Amino acid sequence: MAETGRLTQSAGTAPVSAVMLLRAAIILAVLAAWELLARSGWLYRDVVPPLETIVRALANLLSDPEFYHHLAVTLGEIAAALAIGGLSGLTAGIVLGANRFLAKAFEPYLYYLGPTPKIIFFPVLIMWFGLGSESKVALGTLSCFFPVALSVAAGMRGIDKVLIRVGDSFRASRWQMVLKIYLPAMRHPIINGVRLGLGVALIGVLLAETKLSSAGIGFLIIQAYSVFDMPRMYAMLIVLFVLAIGANALVGRLGGLDSIRRT
Amino acid sequence: MAAAQPKSEPILVVNDIVVRYETAEGPIVAVDEVSFIVRPGEFLSVIGPSGCGKSSLFNVIGGLLGQHQGTVRVAGETVTGPHKAIGMVFQEESTFPWRNVTDNVAFPLELVGLDRARRAERAKHFISLVGLDGFEKRYPGELSGGMRQRVSLARTLASEPKILLMDEPFAALDEQTRLLLGDKVLQIQQQLQQTMLLITHNITEAVQMSDRILVMTYRPGKVKRIVDIDLPRPRTSEIVTSEAFGRYVAEIWNDLREEASRGMKDEEAYALRHHGTAHE
Amino acid sequence: MSKAASGKRSDLPPILTGVGAVAVFLLICEALIRAGVISQFIVPPPSEIFGSFYRLFTEEHIVRRFFFTTGESLTASIMVAVFGIALGVVIQRYRLLQQACETWVAAFAAAPVVLAYPLFMVIFGRNALTIIVMGFVSGLPPVTLKTIEGISGTRKVLVNVGRSFNLNATQQFWKILFPAAMPTIFVGLRLGLIFALINIVGTEFLINFGGLGQLIEDLAERYDLAGTYSAICFVILVSVLFFMALEKIERWLRPVD
Numbered sequence: 001m002a003e004t005g006r007l008t009q010s011a012g013t014a015p016v017s018a019v020m021l022l023r024a025a026i027i028l029a030v031l032a033a034w035e036l037l038a039r040s041g042w043l044y045r046d047v048v049p050p051l052e053t054i055v056r057a058l059a060n061l062l063s064d065p066e067f068y069h070h071l072a073v074t075l076g077e078i079a080a081a082l083a084i085g086g087l088s089g090l091t092a093g094i095v096l097g098a099n100r101f102l103a104k105a106f107e108p109y110l111y112y113l114g115p116t117p118k119i120i121f122f123p124v125l126i127m128w129f130g131l132g133s134e135s136k137v138a139l140g141t142l143s144c145f146f147p148v149a150l151s152v153a154a155g156m157r158g159i160d161k162v163l164i165r166v167g168d169s170f171r172a173s174r175w176q177m178v179l180k181i182y183l184p185a186m187r188h189p190i191i192n193g194v195r196l197g198l199g200v201a202l203i204g205v206l207l208a209e210t211k212l213s214s215a216g217i218g219f220l221i222i223q224a225y226s227v228f229d230m231p232r233m234y235a236m237l238i239v240l241f242v243l244a245i246g247a248n249a250l251v252g253r254l255g256g257l258d259s260i261r262r263t
Numbered sequence: 264m265a266a267a268q269p270k271s272e273p274i275l276v277v278n279d280i281v282v283r284y285e286t287a288e289g290p291i292v293a294v295d296e297v298s299f300i301v302r303p304g305e306f307l308s309v310i311g312p313s314g315c316g317k318s319s320l321f322n323v324i325g326g327l328l329g330q331h332q333g334t335v336r337v338a339g340e341t342v343t344g345p346h347k348a349i350g351m352v353f354q355e356e357s358t359f360p361w362r363n364v365t366d367n368v369a370f371p372l373e374l375v376g377l378d379r380a381r382r383a384e385r386a387k388h389f390i391s392l393v394g395l396d397g398f399e400k401r402y403p404g405e406l407s408g409g410m411r412q413r414v415s416l417a418r419t420l421a422s423e424p425k426i427l428l429m430d431e432p433f434a435a436l437d438e439q440t441r442l443l444l445g446d447k448v449l450q451i452q453q454q455l456q457q458t459m460l461l462i463t464h465n466i467t468e469a470v471q472m473s474d475r476i477l478v479m480t481y482r483p484g485k486v487k488r489i490v491d492i493d494l495p496r497p498r499t500s501e502i503v504t505s506e507a508f509g510r511y512v513a514e515i516w517n518d519l520r521e522e523a524s525r526g527m528k529d530e531e532a533y534a535l536r537h538h539g540t541a542h543e
Numbered sequence: 544m545s546k547a548a549s550g551k552r553s554d555l556p557p558i559l560t561g562v563g564a565v566a567v568f569l570l571i572c573e574a575l576i577r578a579g580v581i582s583q584f585i586v587p588p589p590s591e592i593f594g595s596f597y598r599l600f601t602e603e604h605i606v607r608r609f610f611f612t613t614g615e616s617l618t619a620s621i622m623v624a625v626f627g628i629a630l631g632v633v634i635q636r637y638r639l640l641q642q643a644c645e646t647w648v649a650a651f652a653a654a655p656v657v658l659a660y661p662l663f664m665v666i667f668g669r670n671a672l673t674i675i676v677m678g679f680v681s682g683l684p685p686v687t688l689k690t691i692e693g694i695s696g697t698r699k700v701l702v703n704v705g706r707s708f709n710l711n712a713t714q715q716f717w718k719i720l721f722p723a724a725m726p727t728i729f730v731g732l733r734l735g736l737i738f739a740l741i742n743i744v745g746t747e748f749l750i751n752f753g754g755l756g757q758l759i760e761d762l763a764e765r766y767d768l769a770g771t772y773s774a775i776c777f778v779i780l781v782s783v784l785f786f787m788a789l790e791k792i793e794r795w796l797r798p799v800d
Contacts, residue, residue, distance in 0.1 A: 026643065103557075112783045112786060119748055120748050168345055170422060173374075210661065233665075237658065
């Protein structure tokens with residue numbers, strides 16, 4: 001690997017065990033502070049429940065079949081949003097990346113509309129798709145489309161031009177070019193776009209569920225809120241965060257699996 | 264062994280190629296009425312300074328550049344796009360980083376629908392030909408620059424073109440690697456009786472490998488001279504020590520020097536005119 | 544984050560095509576709705592939506608709401624900048640700490656923090672504080688990450704220049720590391736501020752309190768279709784302008800790239 005001459009490369013890295021120790025220490029400190037705060041009675045009632053209560057609520061949650069039903073609903077919605085938003089984003093990205101003119105005409109819209117709060121579209125989506133899962137999937141799709149399209153478009157432009165000339169010199173058909181050259185050459189931007197898209201699809205679907213829904217994890221969270229069942233809410237947030245961070249790491253790992261890079 | 268069959272039907276006919284480009288400073292003529300032929304089994308080098316239109320010529324012959332005047336005919340057919348009979352090896356790194364060596368070399372075979380088993384078998388043959396036995400399952404990222412160029416070469420050879428067209432394939436390599444790879448190419452040419460057209464700016468390389476050398480002028484690129492290289496075949500890189508070799512190099516440098524210094528003056532003038540802007 | 548348009552004269556045809564396509568799309572919608580193909584009780588005709596903009600200003604006090612949201616955003620932004628950079632500096636300063644915590648911060652950046660808004664509501668109440676905290680928490684990770692990245696990424700040769708002048712650690716930091724990290728830190732600030740704004744407006748909508756986000760919720764509850772649509776358009780417009788402004792500032796602050 002070529003020397004980059006950056007600051008971090010100079011000194012050696014600290015031993016792994018020291019890092020582990022520090023992490024454990026930090027976690028313990030946070031948990032201890034939490035427990036102190038919980039038992040101090042300083043904050044209103046259950047706002048900061050004792051750890052034991054949270055763990056118990058978590059156990060209850062994970063052994064509750066109802067929970068898994070709602071989880072399935074949410075996961076299904078996220079998957080659908082990712083599929084629709086991802087595929088349409090991929091297509092749009094390929095078109096914009098391949099055609100300079102179209103890119104200049106339309107990509108700025110995607111670029112500037114991307115970082116906007118999509119949840120505000122929810123009332124409109126409810127009008128169009130109703131109160132069921134469809135409106136949640138629609139919001140997830142809307143959120144997911146932008147990062148995927150933009151990543152893929154940039155990825156297309158970043159493809160090493162010589163690889164395209166290789167394909168041309170071997171007279172590859174358009175379809176062969178896309179499947180055998182464009183897509184593999186873009187695997188990193190695509191995976192990155194999917195990672196971002198998954199993140200925002202997840203948020204979109206769940207926020208929509210918290211706003212107006214009768215099923216799904218978001219619904220359960222608001223339900224817990226409305227009856228002030230804080231331990232249950234904490235438990236669900238923990239599950240949610242673990243899932244979200246886990247999924248993100250998984251997709252990231254998929255991208256890193258392909259560590260076959262040129263110098 | 265004779266260099267090339269005398270007076271046989273030429274395999275490549277390049278006729279009055281003219282290439283023009285529009286630049287910010289007005290139209291420039293990159294290639295100006297260049298014509299030549301290549302006979303089967305022959306090794307022809309096109310040499311010239313930077314800016315003589317070599318790469319444009321490469322792209323025209325390879326069918327990747329359609330905006331030109333004049334015609335190119337290979338094996339009797341006019342070239343209107345990348346042609347089956349012409350194989351191209353590019354100057355830049357062109358191996359697919361996501362495919363291993365076998366899959367890289369088998370790429371052209373995959374495109375025409377050959378089944379997996381036969382693809383692997385044929386790829387192995389060409390991988391062996393370029394001297395990369397044992398590296399079939401490796402990825403380009405694990406190989407050196409010279410090895411990667413060999414993979415690109417094997418890939419193009421796997422499509423069994425009638426004429427191999429190479430654009431400074433060893434330009435990015437160090438001198439020693441280049442000489443040794445030159446040997447490899449000569450070996451392959453011998454074995455396959457492959458017709459080769461090499462674009463280069465390296466005189467030693469051209470004299471080492473070629474039967475004939477076409478010297479081009481600086482822009483607008485014209486054919487300045489065609490030199491017959493009467494060095495014995497089979498050849499190896501040892502030939503660079505011979506007296507005859509030295510004379511050919513001197514002769515060609517004589518022709519080139521004038522063109523190269525014209526090129527340099529031109530670049531300096533350009534940089535002076537465009538002071539302050541990033542020259543991409 | 545590449546921009547397709549570069550602003551040269553030759554870019555006019557595609558830009559006009561883009562604008563034209565949008566205009567044509569709106570006209571088609573208008574026609575379809577007026578013809579009854581699309582129900583006007585689900586999608587009001589674009590003309591009516593544009594017409595409602597006026598109402599937003601006169602009846603819905605959108606200007607006042609805008610300033611309210613802006614105030615929340617400003618507060619959150621300042622907090623994000625101060626704490627984010629400070630945290631990043633501290634983490635980067637101690638190698639062990641950086642190795643322990645950097646991945647955690649990255650995980651936090653990927654976490655759907657905004658989903659904890661019901662929790663924040665319980666802790667802080669259904670008010671502006673919740674909204675500001677939400678903006679702060681979502682904007683913090685990218686700023687911290689980029690600060691760490693920027694300082695860590697200082698080219699060794701620059702550090703050596705400082706050493707060759709016998710700078711002590713503090714001088715080294717303020718005169719070399721921090722300035723060298725500025726471009727990256729600004730990228731982080733841009734990201735953080737964008738996340739903050741998105742989550743602030745989103746939270747306003749979700750908890751039905753605040754300025755612009757709350758307006759949309761309000762209009763939707765009142766079944767004011769045209770109003771809802773035009774409010775959404777207005778908020779999107781504000782968001783886009785905010786993003787553009789941030790980009791301009793970032794480019795102005797680092798002209799050499």
